[in-house]
Amino acid sequence: MRRISDLATATDPVLYCRSHSHAWYHTKDTDLVWHRAVLVSFMHYESCVRCNASRRRRVELSRSVIGRASIQYPDGYLAAKGHHFSRLDAFTELYARAYARATSRPKTRENK
Ligand SMILES: [Zn+2]
Numbered sequence: 450m451r452r453i454s455d456l457a458t459a460t461d462p463v464l465y466c467r468s469h470s471h472a473w474y475h476t477k478d479t480d481l482v483w484h485r486a487v488l489v490s491f492m493h494y495e496s497c498v499r500c501n502a503s504r505r506r507r508v509e510l511s512r513s514v515i516g517r518a519s520i521q522y523p524d525g526y527l528a529a530k531g532h533h534f535s536r537l538d539a540f541t542e543l544y545a546r547a548y549a550r551a552t553s554r555p556k557t558r559e560n561k
Pocket residue numbers: 466470471472497498499500501502
């Protein structure tokens with residue numbers, strides 16, 4: 450798995466998820482456990498529409514408990530050893546890029 454040591458190498462979706470949190474959507478449920486025709490627990494799976502991270506967690510309806518999520522991150526999401534990026538770091542990089550795009554001159558035949 451590729452890890453990043455500089456946010457400048459992160460993709461826009463990764464920066465957006467690091468600054469705004471993931472956009473989860475439900476993909477499937479497995480391991481359904483029934484007791485006397487009542488669903489008591491199952492494994493719930495979701496994926497992020499932006500960065501393709503995925504997570505799963507056990508839902509225990511009979512005990513009103515949603516288990517801790519196990520998350521799989523895509524290449525280029527996690528920080529390399531010895532590096533840490535805060536939510537604010539990701540915001541800063543994301544908006545620096547947006548500003549650079551907004552203020553760059555469009556390509557024309559003259560300035561290619
Ligand atoms: Zn995401």
